[in-house]
Amino acid sequence: MSTRFAATALVVPFENLRMTDVDSVGGKNASLGEMISNLPTGVKVPTGFATTAHAFREFLAFGDLAGKINARLSTLDTDDVNALAVAGAEIRAMIEAQPFPAELEKEIRQAFITLCGDNNKASFAVRSSATAEDLPDASFAGQQETFLNVTGIEEILHKIREVFASLYNDRAISYRVHKGFAHEHVALSAGIQRMVRSDLGAAGVMFTLDTESGFDQVVFITSSYGLGETVVQGAVNPDEFYVHKPMLKAGKLALIRRSLGSKLIQMQFSTPEEKAASGHLVKTTDVPTELRNRYSLTDADVQKLAAYALVIEEHYGRPMDIEWGKDGIDGELYILQARPETVKSQAAGKAEHRYKLKGKGAVLVEGRAIGQKIGTGPVKVVHNLSEMDRVQPGDVLVTDMTDPNWEPVMKRASAIVTNRGGRTCHAAIIARELGIPAVVGCGHADQVLKDGMLVTVSCAEGDTGFIYDGLLETEVTEVQRGHMSEIDVKIMMNVGNPQLAFDFCQLPNAGVGLARLEFIINNNIGVHPKAILDYPNIDSDLKKAVESVARGHASPRAFYVDRVAEGVATIAAAFWPKPVIVRLSDFKSNEYRKLIGGSRYEPEEENPMLGFRGAARYISADFGEAFAMECEAIKRVRNDMGLTNVQVMVPFVRTLGQAQKVTELLAQKGLKRGVDELKLIMMCEIPSNAILAKEFLQYFDGFSIGSNDLTQLTLGLDRDSGLELLAKDFDERDPAVTSLISLAIKACLSEGKYIGICGQGPSDHPDFARWLMAQGISSISLNPDTVVATWQNLAQSK
Template sequence: MTTIHSNQRPSNKYTPLVYEFEKISRNDVNIVGGKNASLGEMIRELGNEGVAVPPGFATTSQCYWEFLHYNNINERLEELIRDWQARKISLAETGRCARDLFLKAEWPKEAKETISSAYDSLSKKVGIVSVDVAVRSSATAEDFPEASFAGQQDTFLNISGKSALFQACQRCYASLFTDRAISYRQTRGFDQLKVALSIGVQQMVRSDLSGSGVMFSIDTESGFEKIVLINAAWGLGENVVQGAVNPDEYQISKPFLNETGLIPIIEKRLGGKERKMVYSEGESATRNVPTSRSEQDVLVLDDVEIIQLGRWACTVERHYGYPVDMEWAKDGITNQLFIVLARPETVHSVRRVGEFHEYSVKAKGKTLATGCSVGNAAVAGRVCMIGSPTDIDTFIEGSILVTETTDPDWVPIMKKALAIVTDHGGRTSHAAIVSRELGITAVVGTSNATYVLHTGKDITVSCAEGETGYVYEGIADITSESIDVSKLPATSTRVMLNLADPSAANRWWRLPCDGIGLARMEFVWNNHVRIHPMALLHPDRITDEATQQKINKLTTGYEDKSQYFVDKLALGLARLCALVYPKPAIIRLSDFKTNEYANLIGGSSFEPKEENPMIGWRGASRYYSSAYKDGFSLECRAIKRLRYEIGFMNAVVMVPFCRTIQEAIKVQNELSRHGLRRGADDLQIYVMCEIPSNVILAQEFANHFDGFSIGSNDLTQLVLGIDRDSGELSSLFSEKDDAVKWMIAEAIAKAHKAKRKIGLCGQAPSNDPSFASFLVKCGIDSISVTPSSFIAVKLNIADAEHENRETLFRM
């Protein structure tokens, strides 16, 4: 018998056929493959740090080669691969014939005895006769940071007894030559006949009686490094790994994981979990069964378990020195969590950090429509015209959405669009704002897109040519140039981000911004909460049965409906704060207008009808009003949770549309009453500078606030007396008007005289380099822009600061 039960290490002269996990490490990939080497590494090095890994053993590459030699498989495999590469036989035939060679083979005597002995030892160690095991394939060329081989070979669960074990082992060997595995090796340049297969035999975690899933030490979509991402479903983990179910999703902020008293969970999303994989007593060792309604309606993991897994992810990542992809399982008998697999994350680890792109459009077709450009990209594709969000099922993902206008109900469709073109709207319209947040190219306010375009038409949408966006006929020649943001010039003026959609925030983490200058709370409501806060506090005032049903469905699992609002809002804001932590994130309190509040679920029962909501009951005036201050208390509770329970003390509160000094005092009193007192625990409170009175009395407002943020859209509207949504007056609406610029310059001067910070969060600096230069000359402290405008504004500011220095030098 050649099973190793001591501290003996693999020898160059002779490699044993089997190693227990604790006798191998990540240096043994060539002997036991990436998966098994990693399991051994974690047991040896991380067990003392609390990371739990089920025991087991691994067959070695030597065992594989002896199996091939004993059955004379080598020459036949070489012939099959040679014929396939010469295109004499198909990939399917190659794979089928190769697998048959393994499945019809016999075990060498020594290999069979050695594996049998190792299985007996494992059963004795865990105190279970014929212990149930997972039998996993582990190729010796897999799980490198640049090539994971994930999913290329097979895994078999709930294997009990030696006969079933040997059958599973042979099927693992055969899976080295699945069609996808052969093709993957060919594409990656691996020699088909020099890759051996190790088999990991690991005690089963009884997650069939509980749950399991996958975990990444970074965000899988963006590569954002400050979070841990966990997916979870009921039953054995294969359904999650294979994408067969819609799992729960959790995100944890890494910086606070080891701070006592904090629960840094920034996302808890309930998945459908329609089925689960459990043990089977029939021919198949496992089977899928439907989950119950109660299982579908609750999260698989509680907060303590989420935090524990998050800490383990950080421990494993820190030990390995690179992002890690893990599988975990919870035992339904002991309620203990385990890591059952760990391998390098292979998508973002090979991407170049900091690359962004600039676009140019050539060979353009006829101009079909023009409007306001959103972003700086250009795309080409096929039109899918939709008239209503109720037609979402007819939208073809990856098409160009063409419609009259959008509102929050359109966001699910917008997220699937390659680009967006609308008849109506300007740079501050819903379509423009959401498109910027999602990083989607859009041309808004064309007036005629739905008239000149139709479903199925090929077009090019270009926002790469300045303020005007163009819709061209046909597929143009689009080229792009990458920019390394790490080489952007440093500026004294801070450049911050305008953000709202938590689900889109992570994609911008590589931008070297100075924080978030404007986080729009009301957009988080639309995407994550959806219910009017007063409807949760006073459900007795909701008389419409359909509305009651919507509220009940969204708040499933919440005995206290108001806690639903607090949780959802706090988590949404947390995802924004996490992007820039420890830099400041300025969160603007709710700034819906009454008609927008009314459109929230249950909102119509609590909102008055106003002739001009734009300058009606909005912003600060609501927070102390008897008609809304109960709802405002939920906003305060969410921010308290954000700061004190989750840990984001970088959150700054900002009050919008504060008309008078008396109103400022009333709002501060309400905030203090709910535990958000200015100065306590370094809490800063800012005010929007968007009303002429904010400028005229800036020094008085400075006595009650720590800083100002100029809202140039509303300020322009009120200085010039123009409804910013008016199409007839759109040509007159300009932040560059002398009266508006005078107001901005005056606000900056007065803020500095009062020793207060002041920034601007409007779109003008993004659209016009001269406006950025004007702000720099005025001495503004920060400019906050949409992510798609960040690079252009950063360069504009650097040029303006350089010009200012040159001017001062000449003087």
């Protein structure tokens, strides 16, 4: 029992509440009181007061309202959607018509006067806080109502009654039944909180872990213009930001990744005249195009919010889900709510199922992936709540926007696809909890996908979720996290897609032996670097393409550098402080031609595999400015972001002369070997590299063997030819190839330098991996899906 207020208290100021008062005022209000009282003064939390669970029970006892409600619920089948809707509406009408007991109304009026004096224009949020809500194992997310821009005591009294009634929303009744909470054991507290003018600024949600992978070394922030309800409800596709906790604590530029949301609408306060005319406290307006094309938060705002999140997480000692708002008048950032994260934090340490498509089909729609699973089935397009009973078990539910009202039917679906919503909306939280893959923010899914179409919904490919035509075959493997046996070689990983790095880093590993820039440039930029540099002096179609991808950035050049830096930083942060060897872009001319604008700048070579690539490209005057952007991005990651675990790898160095020139060029660009512990690694993938290994090692800190190119160049096979006749002779285990690899390993070991391998061979051939370990190689870098099996195989062969 609280020592700050009596057990029979009806109304309590937030300042007198602590987390120990959950039974009295629910998790939300208790958490607000805890933060106001115990967090450092720099973390701003708007004040207010709460009605207690005792007040709620007194309200229900008044006129035997409780007896009438229990009688109505006693025979209800919550799986009957229509019966649930009728019963819920009747109960809510009873509650809203019930007068307050005189003492309760008196105390609410007095608390209101104490809070705002004679300022009748002060605006408040009236929120629910259920006594079983926000418990670590039961996400009641969004099941009760929130009312914004409530002014005047009469309006507040009315909205408190509506909040009380919301305990009997259809979704809340259903949820309690399925979670095993008795209706009479769940009480409601109303929180009356001063409003932040985020309707003139921005608002959103942040988590102190990555919501999809559970990776806990980042703060994940979503943000959009106006009141945060649009983000929470899933009505907008918000901006997204990731901040790396260790670098934030070290005082570095810790914002490692950003994604610009469409932010089509914003929720704002209704004027008094609009309120009187429509009865609506808030209104939704379109966001001007200029603002849509900008991030809704500055980098400084993002860092400050993440710092608040760290303080809150540290205080509570667990991952947290936090709502925040930026006041458009005073420019300050405020914390509006904080509750335990209830999905990924509960799953830690268990065996994981990893999903992978065995083939690909035509992509019909794409959006933001929720979860990491794959679902298949027939499409069922649902336009509103009245059509929910059309959804059968195994259907793919497609709609404009799923909100928690749909929870009773969501669990029937094999997957969920929506036009609108971000990764922190209530629908996303419920989908994660139910373990159902969802792709949100697709834009026009309900127009493209038609009833009865058979589709595959994949959330297993990173941040982007894809809806493919047809029922594609899926492979599911179980991965046990835990201790791996000691072996005589370090097992590293090959990582191309930064969006999967937070997931991959949780596998056993010694770092990243190959981080490829090609994926980042291809998927996150998509435009040839010289088109970026020549902007705006390019033709109109190309100019439009450049402007489209560079939205939200200071210039197209800044966009290119930002995107490369964010991709590298995401991988480096995921594996921090383990080494991450980043290979400079190794596109061939035919691959560069496939980028937007590429055909204007790239030669048509007969055999691009042996053409304008690697070190030769970097040191050529023709590519100098483009290469400078890559160097600038990596320098930013190491120097500004503090991710000094990044090492730089140079591919396809044909001659000693190229080795000298490229290392000198890197030094000129601020990437000098040995400065700030920077290591330069060379890809050993040309026979000349192995034959003259000791000479090449004068310029580098070690080798990473690229067995794919080394095999084709040693055996004279073009691995791009596609001829089956040639393909059968391609084998890294051929004696000619292994003799060159052996030369490289011995040279590095004798010089005391790093020697690893990052080619495909060890992933495909366990016997080749065993041979490499016997040769004394330092590390073997594998595709993530082969790490555990290869590690176990090597342990057994010791």
